[in-house]
Amino acid sequence: MTPEKYKQLSIKEFTQAAKVYDSGHAGIYEMCKDDYPPILAELEKEAFQDVLDCGCGTGPMIQLLHEKYPDKHYVGLDLTPEMIKVAQAKELSNTEFLVGDSENLPFAEKSFDTVICSNSFHHYPNPQDFFNSAYRVLRKGGRLVLRDYTSSDFIVWLMNHLEMPLANLFGHGDVKIHKAAEFVAMAKKAGFTVLTMEKQKGFRAHLVARK
DSSP, X not given: OOHHHHHHHHHHHHHHHTTTTTSSOOGGGGGGGGGHHHHHHHHTTSOOSEEEEETOTTXXXXXXXXXXXXXXXXXXXXXXXXXXXXXXXXXXXXXXXXXXXXXXXXXXXXXXXXXXXXXXXXXXXXXXXXXXXXXXXXXXXXXEEEEEEOOOHHHHXXXXXXXXXXXXXXXXXXXXXXXXXXXXXXXXXHTOEEEEEEEETTTEEEEEEEO
């Protein structure tokens, strides 16, 4: 499939998911909640002011951050208009939710001191573009905190050759699961210094990189 077809598939998938995403009955999307505490813990390590959440969905991660740090400035970006509509209805102070593409972030250079991305990276058909764009909008010394899927090289191969095609057949816009080394290589190519790259339980990748 072309990158545009993958993106349209994701929009179609998450237009439907938006109806249940914030409920306690979100099906496969319930697992996304496992990634919020580690991201929150990572942000607690350093002072921050302006946060961009790429692939923010209905804004649950920003909602958690806002509860703890209501005076900070948050921007959530998602490709699916219906997700953004649900997020905007929450009317969080100091917060903007915008429709946009995480591979081409519509913000000026040095706009944020933190970029987070939780469980949406495997939907990006041009993943290097995301890293390049995140680097551009971060201020010097700023951090990227990214969580997505990974595992051993063999399991990643199985996921990409068996699970991904099946997911696409069932209407999911999943593109690719990346190896740990691929995350590191893309981050470094964009100019980042990788601080942490861990394979964690639940087939999770936990990447922290500094500009």
